[in-house]
Amino acid sequence: MGKGRAFFEGSRRLACGAELHPSFTFRSPIARILAANKGEDPQVSSSTLQSKIALPEKREITTTPRLSDRIFRGVVTGGGLSSLVILGLILIFLAYEGYNTLKAQGIHFFTGSKWAATTGANGHVDFKASHFGIAAMLIGTLICATIAVLIGVPIAVSASIFLTFYAPQAVKKLAVTVIDLMAAFPSILFGLWGYFVLDPIGVYWAKLIHKYFNWIPIFQMPAGPYFDRSPLIAGLILAVMIIPIVTSISREIFAQTPLDRIQAAYALGGTKWAMIKNVAFPYARSGVVGGTMLALGRAMGETVAVYTVLNIVYQINWHILLGAGGNVASMILLQFGDASQEEVKALMAAGLVLFAMTLIVNSIANLIVNRSVKGRS
Amino acid sequence: MTTVAPVKNFDDVKPQTPWSASMRDRQMTLGLVIAAVVTSFVIVGITPMKGKLAYFVIFFAALLALDYTYSRLKFGKAAGVDSFFKTLFTVAICITVLPIVSILWSVWQRGHKGLHWTLFTQNMKQADFTGPVGQGGLIHAIIGTLIIIAIAVVISVPIGILTAIYLTEIRGRFSRPIAFLVQAMSGVPSIVAGLFILAAIVYPLTRHFNGFEGSIALAILMIPTVARTSEEVLRLIPEDLREAGLALGGTQWRSVALIVIPAARSGLFTAIILGVARIIGETAPIVLLTGGANVMNINPFSGTMESLPLYIWTGLLAGTPESFTRAWAGILILLALVIILFTGARYLGSKKAAN
C-alpha cells in the first residue's frame, strides 16, 4: 500500500492510494458516476461525465394497514394516552373545584396556617371570610420528608453497597427478597406499627436528644414537654418506608458499574473501599440522586402513616421534637371527616397543591434517573 | 535454551482458594465482635449512658473502632479505612432489615390474639369494635376488598397492558411523553386520587359513596405499576418472535395477540399481581369514597362497603385495646394476603426466568 512502485503494469491509482488493476471496472451506477466525477474511470465517456451526479430519488416506503391493524393501533394508542387523559383530568377537576378557594384566599392560602370555615349569612361557606391556610402543612410536609431523606437515604445507600459489593450470594438473595417484600407493605401497616411500636422508641430517643442537644434550636421544646407523635417520629416512619425503595434503585445502579473500571481500580492496588469511593460513587451518583428524589416524592405524599404518628396542629412548627405538625395529605384526610361538601372544595385546593408538588418532584427525579441510565459510557 | 514442560497427570492437584477467609480470619472477626460486646457492657456500666439504645450504639461504635485499629495495625491506613467501611456497611444492612423483622413480629404477636373462626364467618352487625374480640368478624371486609380489587383490576389491567403494548410494539411518536406520564402517574398520592374521584364522579354524578368509586381511584394508582412492569416484561421478548410473526404475513395485531402476549404471559401475570399488592392496602381513597359498613354489601354500585383497610382503620380510631386487637388481626390477614401475592409474583417471575 502507499506510494511507490506500482504492482501492476498500467494500473491506476485512486485518491485514497489504492491501486486498481487495469482490467478493473466499476460496477454499480453510483460507483461509476462517483468515479467519473473524479475522472478515474476511462471507460466512462465524457458525456456521462457531463450528465451530473444525479443520485436516484429515495423511495417512500408506505403500506396500507389492514382494517384490523388500524383498529388495533387505534385501541392501543387510546389506551396508551389514557395516562395523559387521567393526569389531565385530575388537574382539571382539582383546579376547577379548588379555584374558588384559591381565588378567595389568594396568597393567604400559602402563608396562613389556620383552617376554619366560616359560614356566611346565606348558609354557604364564605370562602373569603374563612381561613384556609396550608402553610403549616406545607412546612410540615417539607420537614418530615427532609428528616426521612436525611435518615433513610444514607442507610439505604450503604445497605445497597453492602448488597452489591460485599454480600455473599445467599445473603444477597435473602436480603433482596425481604427488602422487596417490605416495599410492598401497605402504608396502613406502617401506620399501625409506627404508632404502637416505633412511637414509644422514638419518644425515648427524642428525650435523649433533647437532653443533650437542646442548645440546637430545632431540638428545643417551647411547650409541654410533648414528645409524643412529633415530626421526628413521622420522619422516622417515613424513613423506614423509603429505605426499601432507595435500596432497590441504588442496588440496580451500583450493579451496573462498569467492570473494567472496577478492575482498573483493583489492579492499581486499591482496597474495596477505595474502589467504591473512586469508581462506584462517581458512576452511581446521579442515579442515586434520582432515586432519592423519587423517595422524597413518596414521603411528601404519604397520608395514612403520617396521620397516625403525627399530631396535626395548625401552626408552623420547626421544633421537630415537639408533638405538633402535619403534612398536607394527612390534613386532608383529617378534615374530610367533618367537612361539608363545600368545605371539601377547600380541601381540593390543598390536594391540587399536593398534586403539583409531587408531580414536579417526581418528574425531576425521573429525568435524572433516565438521564443517568441512558447516558452511560 | 528453550524448555519444554513435562506432561503430567493432574488428578492429585486440589483447587484452593487462599484468598477467602481462613479459619484464623474468622476467629479474629468473632473475637473482635466479642470484644465490642464486652466494651459496650463495660462502658454502659461505668458511664451514665443507659438503656438498650446505649448498648447498641456503643457496640457499633466499638466494633467500628476495633476493626479499624486491627486492620490499620496489621496492614496500614488504607486497610484500616477499608475495614471501617466494611463494618459500617454491614451495620447498615442490619439496620435496614431490623424494621422488617420488627414489623412481622409485631403483626404476629399483636394480631394472632384476635384470630378467631368468627372472623371469617361473621360481620360487625351485632358487634361493636370496642366489644370483646371473639364477637363479630370481618368476612364482610374481606369480601368487600375482593370485590373492590376485582373491579380495579378489570379497569386498570387493560389500560396498563395497552399502554405497555403501545410503548413496546407500536412505538409511536407519543412514546416518550407517554413513558414520562406513566412515571409521573406513579407518584400521584393516594389521597389525590381519592379527591379526584370525589370531584369528578361523586359530587357531580352519583352523590353517594359506593365501592365502585373506590375501585376507580385504586385503578388510577394501579395502572402505572401494571404498565411499567408489563413494559419491562414485553421488552424482554426477543425481536425475532415478532419478526417471525410478521414475516409469515400476519398483521401486527395478530403477531402481538397470538405470539408476543402468550410468550409474555407469566410476566404479565406478575405485573397484575404486583399491581394488586400495591393497592390492596390503600386506605385513603377508601375512606374518601367507599366508606364502611357493618354488614356485607356485594353491590359495588350502591351503598358503602366495608374493606380490610377500612376495618383496620376503624379499629385504630376506636381507641380501645379490643379495637386495637381487631385492627392487628385485620392487618395480619391483610399482610398474609400481601405475602401470598408477593410470593406468587416471585414464583411466576422465576418460572419465566427458568424458561
Added chain:
Amino acid sequence: MTDEANNDITNENNGEEKAMETKNNSSLASVSAARAAKVGESRVGTGAIGVGLEARGVHAWFGQKHALANVSMDFWPGTVTALIGPSGCGKSTFLRTLNRMHEFIPGAAMAGEVLLNGDDIYAPGTDVTKIRLKVGMVFQKPNPFPSMTIEENVLAGLKLAQLKVENKNELLEECLTRAGLWNEVKDRLKSHGGALSGGQQQRLCIARSLAVRPQVLLMDEPCSALDPGSTLKIEETIGHLADSVTIIIVTHNMQQAARVSDNTAFFLSDGGPGQMIESGPTNEIFSRPKDERTENYVTGRFG
C-alpha cells in the same frame, strides 16, 4: 512418468511451502534476533538480585473447569516476556494469577505458588493490595477513569492506595514521559481522560500503572483494540520501560512478540486445561522450537 512428474510437482510444492515457512520463521526469527542484538547484553543485569517473579506449578480453575495446569516460569528483572498461543488456552488466566486478579471471578480457585521476591503472594496473611502495587496490569480495552482528568488519572493509583508523594508534578511528568504521552498531553493535563484516542488512552493507562512504581507490569493484549500506529507507539514504550520494569505481555500477534520480547512462552490447550508447552528466548522459539506443537503454531499451521 505421471507419478514421477506428480511427485516432482508435489515436491516442488512442498519445497515452496517449506521455503515460505522458513521465510515466515526466519522473518520472525530475524526480527527477534535483530531486537536482541539491538538490546544487547544490557538487559540482563539491572542490579536486582535473583528472580523477580516466579510461578511454580500454577493451576487455575473456574468452578469445575480446570483452565490452567502446572505452569512454572521465571521472570527475570529487566526482561520482556511474551505469552503466545491460540485463544482460550489460559494465557490471560495465567496473567491474572500473577497479580491476584483471578480471584475476582466467582468460583475461581488456584493451586501452586507465585513468588514475588521470594515470597508467595498467596500466603495467608498477605496484603493483596500491596502485591498489586508491585505487580501492575494494563488491560486489553483502555479503561481510564472518565470522571477524572488526565492528571488525576495518572495519579489515581496514589489516591486509591493512599500513597504519599512529595512532588506530584514530577511524578506526573515522569510517568507520562515514560509512557510516551507527555508531549501530546502536557498542555491539557486538566482535561478529561475520555477525550483521547484509543492509543493515547492506553498509554495513559500505562502511565497510570507506572505511577505506583511497580516492579512487574502485566499487559493483557494491550494493543489488540488499537490501530497499527498506536500499536507501534506502545511497542516503543514497552521497549523503553523494560529497563526498569519486568514486563509480561500476552499477545495474539506473533510479530509483536518477536518485536518486543526477550523471552516467549507458548501456551496450548488440547481441550483440557491450558498448559505452557515451551518457553525460552524469543528468537529460539521462533527459529528452532523444540516441540512440534510450538513449531506448528509459529509457522502458522493453526491458531
